[in-house]
Amino acid sequence: MKHYFIANPVAGKGKVRTELLPKIFAAANAAEIDYVIHRTMNIGDATRIAQAVCEEEPNEKKRFYACGGDGTLNEVLNGIVGKPNCELAVIPAGTGNDFIRNFSEPAEAFLDIAAQINGNAVEVDCLKYEFLGGDVNQVGESFGYAMNMFNLGFDAQAVVRMSYYKKKPFLKGTGAYIAGVGHELIKLSSVKLEATIEGTVPSGERTLDELYLPEGTTVDNPATIEYEGDVLLGGIGNGGFSGGGFHGIPTAQVSDGLMDVMIIEAVTRRFFISLVGKYQKGTHFHDDRIKKIMKYYRCKSATFRPVDKMVFSIDGECVTVGDVRMSVADEKIKFSLPV
Secondary structure (H helix, E strand, C coil): CEEEEEECCCHHHHHHHHHHHHHHHHHHHHHCCEEEEEECCCCCHHHHHHHHHHHHCCCCCEEEEEEECHHHHHHHHHHHCCCCCEEEEEEECCCCCCHHHHCCCCHHHHCCHHHHHCCEEEEECCEEEEECCCCHHHCCCCEEEECCEEEEEHHHHHHHHHHHHCCCCCCCHHHHHHHHHHHHHCCCCCEEEEEEEEEEECCCCCCCCCCCCCCCCCCCCCEEEEEEEEEEEEEEECCCCECCCECCCCCCCCCCCCEEEEEEECCCHHHHHHHHHHHHHCCHHHCHHHHHCEEEEEECEEEEEECCCEEEEECCEEEEECCEEEEECCCCEEEEECC
16 A cells, blocks of 8 residues: 655644654654655645546555645545545644544544554545535535535634634634634624425434424435525534534434534524533533524435525535535545554
């Protein structure tokens, strides 16, 4: 197997360049592996590098290490999805690092380069998005893939603000997101939208109860749900974490073949503030008040249609779009876990 380290040198406020790259050189040389290190310079470079490697060496077994944050991981994913003989790993060096929180391994294990080189791959899902309306030129492509989560409404707006605050020397992932949340609380706006949620199945023992499904819905008889309302925030997850550790969708599992869709409807500022702590910890599903404002589904696909454009976050990177369809991708990803 050949090992490709794709490093974002500015991730982690420059720590990839100053701290992580020397450790990669040392560990890779000590392990005597066949490896290459690529440094990115611009947005999209990680995707282009991974695509080029896959085209040049289609039969070679290879592992790509995304050395950076969730954005770098997303770019590498988009370069290898659907390509044979590829494994994906992550050496977290960003401010959020949310995808790795879905695994039992502690975050420190992913920073152990030797353990990463000796890692074993497990099969996980990824999500696909398709822009059906709005300014798709803004993102360059009309479709793509996500490893962890989509967010819209308040959560996505907070991520936009987080991008500003995380540049401050005294704020990191969760702290920057909390600052973004505080900023957005001032206006607390909602998104008016319609949604069609397809392939919805009961969630078994993993959630509140079956409050939101038509009678007779089973795994063999999935439902199609039509929704319309004013949405404060929405999360569509393969994984359960966003915003540098907010456990917004605690029921999500990365290898169950389903997306978890959570919709929180418009509420007062005071009500929302009373739930933020539980939302961060992932215990909000156990608060009886949440049932009055939340819709929750496990499904195969969903289409969201805002009355106007909306901010849409893809693994922590935000764009402004119109209608968007999200689904569990047909392609599976071999994700390497450190040993």
